[in-house]
Amino acid sequence: MAQAWRCSGLRWSADGPELVWDGGRRSALNRGKRVAFGVAEGGVRTCVGARRHPCPRRAAVSGRGTGARCEECARLDRAHSVAADTIADDPRPYHVYLAWFGPGMTKVGITAVERGSARLLEQGAVCFSWLGAGPLMAARRTEELLRAALGVPDRIPYADKRAVRSSLPASEAERAAEVAELHARAVALTGWPESLAPEPCRPVDHAGVFGLAGLPPAVGAVGELVAGGAVSGELVAAAGPDLHLRTERGVVVVDARLLTGWELVAVEADGELTVPVVEFRGREGGVQDGLF
Template sequence: MHQANGWTATGLRWQDGAPLLTASEGRQRHDRPLTDGLAVAWRISGPRRCTGAHTERGHRPCPHHATVQPEGTTSQCPSCQNADRGLQLARDRILDDGRDYRLYLAWFAPGLLKVGLTAEERGTVRLLEQAALAWTFIARGPLPAVRRAELALAHARLARERIPAAAKYPAWWQLPAPAERRAALTAARTRAHRLLAEQGHEQLEPLPDHPVTDQVELFGLTGGAPDRYQQVTSLADGARLAGRLRRPIGGHLFLDRPDGLPLLLDTRLLTGWTLHAEPDGPGCAGLTLLTRARPEAEQDALF
């Protein structure tokens, strides 16, 4: 590793149930395991550059070596966004690619249920990426049929197509018991199968007996999120991140630091920046932070 030149963060991915921070050093790409308790000390330098596109042939570096805005979670230039296979699917620019897909329900909190699709060859990675606390597959089939079913369940208001990250955070403080999570998801799956059967989605193969998978323990949330923490809302050239990682939650990192409240970092903010390992450097600095605190429990009136 060329620490003098640093390495560029290109994303967080899950492989075999383990989170990896992907990075590039020149033309070489590396995966860096993000283990529970890992000590990190990074200095961030710019400019922030486009992270390229994921295509049918794999990852393609940005041919323009373009710079992108330092704020926000978008780390692709317009050209790479247009070429990115995942974004093409999300924007319905790929109508059928010959692959099999699975339709899923993902549970994030009481009343917060998502319907989505993922290529069968990706297994359960999509559910790990988006920090689904519990999930189940409900059907499989070709992309057009699975997409129609996804829209049908969303239009019926059984589940949402998209849930922003900010809506997921509050649920981490107080989760219902595993049996309650499983019961809620199982009931939603039953309603979904009934609705799809009534509408006659013949090209779908229902998966009525697929088990419910709970990922709360995997994400280290059995005890909930820290009572108080600071969310990183933006990074800048020269910022520093230092502390000890907790288990990643989808694409989010909790970082315990000795000199303040824990930090919550959406790793999409990190992508495109050059990171330099500086274990002997100062603590966290140059970050825009938003303090979050567990809401106080409502108390019964005394009179």
């Protein structure tokens, strides 16, 4: 029987994206690599737990959700989440940033200074700049100020990000233009918290890191993994949690968050894609040491 591996998700390191497996093993995801894995017949997706604790019930969860948590564990995770605005006493300094994902898609967000640009890579930000740094609540107030005064959202749907990745402006200057314009408008606002120190606009571009140059339009995205199904394809780009794989159907996007909670097994590298795919219509959208 093939050895099964339980995926903990995709992480961005200094060397690029990696799939992380329970126990700490990592699989580097280099462009041009053949990615192939499957779910055994009879496999069930189970809750990944919360706050580094396993789900006490090992509850079964839907294959379509990106969180892979049961209701109880999801509630516990949100109760200790900066992103969900449920923590107010974190003593760490925070960055406020502007992140660009495509024309007309710039968002404001915050991330702990100690994390550097990891949060931006995880979100698939094609270009970003820091806006300022300071205590958590000051960063939150600045984020709210930009939303109210400039109409800058704090979330961009992943479907919208995927839809434009293959048709982005070719030059870094063009990709940075909206961030620079919003940065100038933001620092000119009155009402900034005194404890938040503004930072100059210094756009950082991730198009090369993600492999977006010449990226073919995706024909669809994997909707879920299923028992007995397999994913196989050549990695042509990776942005945020999304793996763009060249398959027999064309380029298909696999959101790596759909892998969590499943026990995965190795399959033939030249196999076919046999999991449900949601087609994009009218949009651009020995000892086994690992699965691949």
